[in-house]
Amino acid sequence: MPFDPVCQRCPRLVALRSRVRSAHPDYHAAPVPPFGDPKGRLLIVGLAPGMHGANASGRPFTGDHAGILLFRTLYEMGLSNRPEVSGAEDGLVLQGCRITNAVKCLPPENRPTTAEIRQCNGYLAAELAALPERPLVLALGTVAHQAVLRARGLTLSAHPFAHGRVHELPGGFTLVDCYHCSRYNTQTGRLTPEMFRAVFAQLVRRLQRG
Numbered sequence: 001m002p003f004d005p006v007c008q009r010c011p012r013l014v015a016l017r018s019r020v021r022s023a024h025p026d027y028h029a030a031p032v033p034p035f036g037d038p039k040g041r042l043l044i045v046g047l048a049p050g051m052h053g054a055n056a057s058g059r060p061f062t063g064d065h066a067g068i069l070l071f072r073t074l075y076e077m078g079l080s081n082r083p084e085v086s087g088a089e090d091g092l093v094l095q096g097c098r099i100t101n102a103v104k105c106l107p108p109e110n111r112p113t114t115a116e117i118r119q120c121n122g123y124l125a126a127e128l129a130a131l132p133e134r135p136l137v138l139a140l141g142t143v144a145h146q147a148v149l150r151a152r153g154l155t156l157s158a159h160p161f162a163h164g165r166v167h168e169l170p171g172g173f174t175l176v177d178c179y180h181c182s183r184y185n186t187q188t189g190r191l192t193p194e195m196f197r198a199v200f201a202q203l204v205r206r207l208q209r210g
Contacts (some may be wrong), residue, residue: 001122003104007031009119013105013112020055020106026056031105034127035059036098042079042136042203043127044070045144047180048112055106059088060099064181066140069196070099077200096207102147106125106130119148125151134172134210136203141180146174163191164199176203 008014032049046066049055053064060066062085074080074094081093082147092164103112103120112120127136128151140143145161152169159167159175167175178199179191 001126002125003031003033003126005031005033007123010105010116013103013107013116016106018166020051024056027056029055029106030058032058032060032101032111034098034100036094037096038098039132040094040097041132041134041207042097042138043131043140044097044099044198045124045148046099046101047143048101048110049106050110051106054101055147057088060091060101062088062092065186066181067078069181069186069193073193073196073200076197077204079200079204082124098127100124102144112143117143118150121147121150124148127171128152135174136206137173137175138199138203139175139177141178141182145175146179153187163195165203166203168197174206 016030020027026160034140047061050064053067054062056061058062061070067085071080071085072083075083078096079095085092100208102124104123105115108115122149137148139148142161146156149156149159153167154169163179165177169175177201179185182192
């Protein structure tokens with residue numbers, strides 16, 4: 001199921017998009033497409049666009065607090081040309097990786113329903129299927145982790161989420177789990193910059209091994 005920039009599959013999310021567009025005419029307020037290197041082996045999967053972040057900019061994690069740590073780490077690991085981002089036209093280029101979300105539209109209170117996650121899963125399945133050989137997938141949080149498993153037709157109980165855990169999946173996929181780089185997780189210390197960099201260092205080593 002290819003990405004649909006005018007998707008109408010989830011009535012609650014469509015209604016929210018309309019309200020946001022009325023209140024903020026300059027916001028993207030539409031499904032947010034994946035972004036990055038089309039030939040990249042690494043796909044980073046987040047939860048959903050933030051109200052004043054990706055929902056406004058139209059690019060995953062751009063403008064969201066979670067993007068501060070993500071983009072800085074990507075730059076430090078040689079996967080990006082910029083340590084900071086300011087908007088969809090800032091010249092950011094990702095190298096060897098792409099970024100997407102399990103849910104493409106802004107959900108109320110950043111909490112998509114199970115039905116909404118499932119409705120959006122076909123888009124993620126198409127993104128995963130388009131990855132090159134020996135793909136690496138980084139799941140930021142449990143929702144992203146479970147969405148990846150569903151998209152690959154795998155049972156959730158066989159591959160429980162745990163920060164830093166590596167799952168070797170059928171079809172040559174490697175799934176790596178990480179706590180989401182959300183404001184709550186970073187400010188409470190559940191996820192530190194050092195922990196985040198350690199996960200990415202492991203991914204880069206795998207990319208370099210080919």
